[in-house]
Amino acid sequence: MRKTFVQVATFMGALTCYGPLYAAEPITALVPLPSIEDFTNGDGWGFGLGLGVEYETAYEGSDEFEVEVDPAGGVQWRTGDHVLFWAGEAIGWRALASDSWLFQASVGYEEGREEGDSEDGRLDGLGESSSGVAVLLQARYALTQDWRYFLDGRVSTGEIGTLGIFGAGMCLACQPDGTGWELGAVVTFHDSKLANRDFGVSATQSNNSGLPETDVDSGYRSTGFNVNYRHYLSENWQLFGEALYELYGSDVSDSPISRNDYEAEVGVGFIYVF
Incomplete structure (x- = not known):
């Protein structure tokens, strides 16, 4: 899940509009969106390894906040407009179609809530909520050729x-290498089981x-x-950031x-791209 993000994004976008200043050669991501990682530089294998630090609510609906450090990056293999990936507890496939459609399918593991997630004891007696495998299906449609709106x-x-x-989103100062700012707004719905x-x-x-x-x-x-947000600090080092309010x-x-x-959630981290 502050400040006015649009103002910050506009300012930072001006700083990043020239792309990766230190890159030895142009990098082309599957789509020019910071939220879609692509370490492959066009084809073959791609590896990224790093750490992210998040300040977030302790559990869904909590008024307690915590700092969490998680690994970042993943393993990818790309051929043309298709990418196979493994990131965290998910494996999947994404592909670009007709330069306007991005499709993704993945399988991941969703961890449940534990009583200990509340240091104030507000979950005592509720036990652990269910964990399990989840399938994610996603589609994005570009409203403009450069994916500025989707x-x-x-x-x-x-x-x-x-x-x-x-939902819908827009990209500010986004480059072909997948760097820049991305802003989005979404509406979510759940079934009674998840609710x-x-x-x-x-x-x-x-x-x-x-x-x-x-x-x-x-x-x-x-x-x-x-x-x-995503930006190349050098040829191999990426800086990324994210914020969410629901x-x-x-x-x-x-x-x-x-x-x-x-x-609410805000995070920042670094990834080394091999």
Whole structure:
């Protein structure tokens, strides 16, 4: 999940409009969007390894914040307009079609919430929420030839439930190497299984925790805004940043698990591209 990001993006975009100043030769990403990593430089294998530091809410609906350090990067193999990738706990494929459509399919593991995620004890008695494998299907459509404006649709479904994300975005000072600023706005929807996994309280959980029994219906979940940034500091070193703000709908924010009506996250990191 501040400042006015558009003002910051416009200023930083002016600094990055000349692309990677230290690169020995031009780099061409699959699409010129900072949120879509491409370490392959056009074809063959690509490797990136780094670290990211995030300041984020401790769990969905929490009013507690924590700092988390996670690995960044991944392994990719590209041939033409197709990329196979492994990043974190997900493996997948993405491809460019007709220069206007970007498709992605991936399989990943979604970890559940634990009682210990709340240092204030606000999850005591709720137990651990379910974890499981999820399949992500995504499509982006470029409204302009340079991907300055685009539409985005994603569906994640699996053992823990289904989440749908629909939105639009714009790219500021984006370059063919995938650097620049990307701004987006999305609306999310969930089914009842996912809604109650994150925000529901069963009869057993109610008895153990003292929280009122709560059943959350499927439907609207939240409206979110996000910012992505990527820049080459040298031929091999990338700097990246991201920020997210998600405002929950009334059904979610009324849950006794929700201590806030929003989720927020900001992160920064470095990746070395081999």
